[in-house]
Amino acid sequence: MQQAELQAQRIRAAMWFLLPMIAALAFVAAYPLLRSIYFSFTDTTLTSLYTGQWVGFDNYLNWRTLPSGRTIYRGTLVDPAWWNAVWNTVRFAFVSVSIEAILGLMVALVLNANFHGRGLVRAAILIPWAIPTIVSAKMWAWMLNDQFGIVNDMLFNIGLISEKIAWTANVDTAMWAVLMVDIWKTTPFMALLCLAGLQMIPRDVYEASKIDGVHPIKVFFKITLPLVKPALMVAIIFRMLDALRIFDLVYVLTPNSAATKTMSVISRENLIEFDKFAYGSAQSTLLFLMIALFVTLYIWLGKVDLSGDKQ
């Protein structure tokens, strides 16, 4: 009886502690999210923010049958620009995160070794990550500029290219430019998370493997990799979330390029520039759903994997 009372009291106390947090989250996360989901079911425009009418799923998909018998489909789900953005985003996310994970792990392995000036190198490698994205995007935009960019200049001078390339404007190279800058910027973050994982591995396991005479490559795949996997998984999910909603780098480095336009970029375009506020909201909502689906899948698959490990 008294125990139940005590328990209830504890729960009440916990509630009070949680309340400010829940209120803040409701205000800055839940409310905007629900509101933009709501907008996506209306015909709201920038000029009529509070007078939009409920239109159901029309922003996602609607069709009209013409007198001639032809049916016309409209809405985000049949918008080629949207699917182009989806494809761009997914391609960007998978390529960048994969390369960042591999490079990050390699850098972490190097940083985990004992050498002179290790502390300095560890600090130095974080610099790209510490620079604000807008700044580094602008910086790279200049360096990649076709007229006076240093990259073109160097490649040209050593004879690798015969004419200067507009890396960020060219449809064939724009995505690569974005990928390269993102990898340059984010690999340190990956490396740091992996390094934290590596440092959790007890040293004597490696000593045991030396006495057993295990080849270093086998040591990596049999001992190191399984042990950093949990840290790596967390790092990958963080990066994946970031990559799927990438906006700033693309917006600054390759403005208005269809080759790189991502879901975030295109929904902002509709929301603000094209005055299709509801349409942009629908795209934002779809982006939200995709990320939620991805995270759920990842955690679910990851869990299966992890529990397999612990057996």
Next chain:
Amino acid sequence: MNGLKITNVSKTFGKTNVLKDINVEIADGKFLILVGPSGCGKSTLLNIIAGLETATTGRIEIAGEDVISRDPKDRNIAMVFQSYALYPTMTVRGNIAFGLNIRKVPKAEQQQIVDRVAKMLRIEDLLDRKPAQLSGGQRQRVAMGRALARDPAIFLFDEPLSNLDAKLRVDMRTEIKELHQRMKTTVVYVTHDQVEAMTLGDYIAVMKDGIIQQFGTPSEIYNHPNNMFVAGFMGSPSMNFIPCQLTEVGGEVGVYLQGHTTRFFVRLSQTGKDYSRWLGKNLMFGIRPEHITDYAEQVGAQEAIPCKVDILEPTGPDTLLFITLNKVKVVCRVTPETALQHSIDKMPLYFNTAKAVLFDPASGLAI
């Protein structure tokens, strides 16, 4: 054939001299203990034997072969680590077989070895578990199993029992001793626990500050310590050191001891040593608790001295008495019956001076 020969091994880390000119040699099949306080260089020496560290100078021979320039895997050793160092992602079976696998032992033979080792250590039921699912004691067994599977020229143990609880530690100690008696493989065993050292070792090397203070059999180390450090480190409670002056009374060399109320003379003729050079000098009189006792027959003809007891600590089999002699606290060990029979103010105690050791307080060396 020698099992292990360490010649002039030194090791420096940067500017610190961690090991200073270590020389040890033991015959094949012997059990060598490296004992000493934390930080004295035991693990470093073991790692040099294993090849995990390189010696700054010196040579290592294992089973008669110079191994100093060989990789750990080519030294024919097996090692048990303090924190076990099991491969976390492999099962117990995988852990035990991994070394065999790497050495390309045929699968059928691997299976046989794993089964034999598992049976020996009674871990057959655990073979399919992962290390995370084992208790400390079980992990310890698996770590031993991994070493035993290899049948090496020498086993290296780095404080293998120090993470176990007291009871398990005593059990495993006995088991390790049994295993060694059965397998007759050379063992080097690092510990900071003097009881483990005394019970397990054929030979003990007592280390301090990177120097071997004394090397010998357990009884040599215990009964004839080279210096005050060894005398104080081995034995629990440790040896009493009483400051005194060497005197001659009626042709007998000995020391005067002053209690709370009594002052008496203790003869040292029974130690059989010639102390004439030290007459009149200030010395340390070293005597172990069990040699100030009530076991009259063990002590010989000496008469009992009534002493005032400050504190009385029953430990079960014996009772420890704390008395004061020459202004220092002295521990004695008597039977619980004696402690109860006599008055605290006049406890009759016999001094077994045959086992006493005198030290030069300036150098700390035994005389």
